[in-house]
Amino acid sequence: MSVWSLYVIESDSLALNDAQSRYFNGIGLLDHALTLFGMGLSAAAAITLFTLNKAAVNLFLAGLVFTILNMAYAAIATPWLAAVGAAGAIGSVVGFGISVVIYLYARSLHKREILT
Numbered sequence: 001m002s003v004w005s006l007y008v009i010e011s012d013s014l015a016l017n018d019a020q021s022r023y024f025n026g027i028g029l030l031d032h033a034l035t036l037f038g039m040g041l042s043a044a045a046a047i048t049l050f051t052l053n054k055a056a057v058n059l060f061l062a063g064l065v066f067t068i069l070n071m072a073y074a075a076i077a078t079p080w081l082a083a084v085g086a087a088g089a090i091g092s093v094v095g096f097g098i099s100v101v102i103y104l105y106a107r108s109l110h111k112r113e114i115l116t
Helices: 002-008 018-025 028-052 055-077 080-110
Strands: none
Touching: 002 080, 018 080, 028 055, 055 080
């Protein structure tokens, strides 16, 4: 969730349905910490890829594993699916797919010894 999204939701500028209210009211410190960790992991992976560092491959892989676990947790333990609906779930899957493609690209650069 972006800072802007959090502001809009917390300021009551956006009308939420019951499922969305339950979900957003249930977000706690751990959820925010996990989000920040995931963002940091993604940023580190991107920076290492831009600097052609081979650590990017492992960082992107760690990010994918983290995303799978985090999405599974959100889908099972929270009303996330009801809150985001089909469009939000599809958007998350598409975003995850893009991350997989970036990981595969980093891995191919590593195999061709472009990353050092």
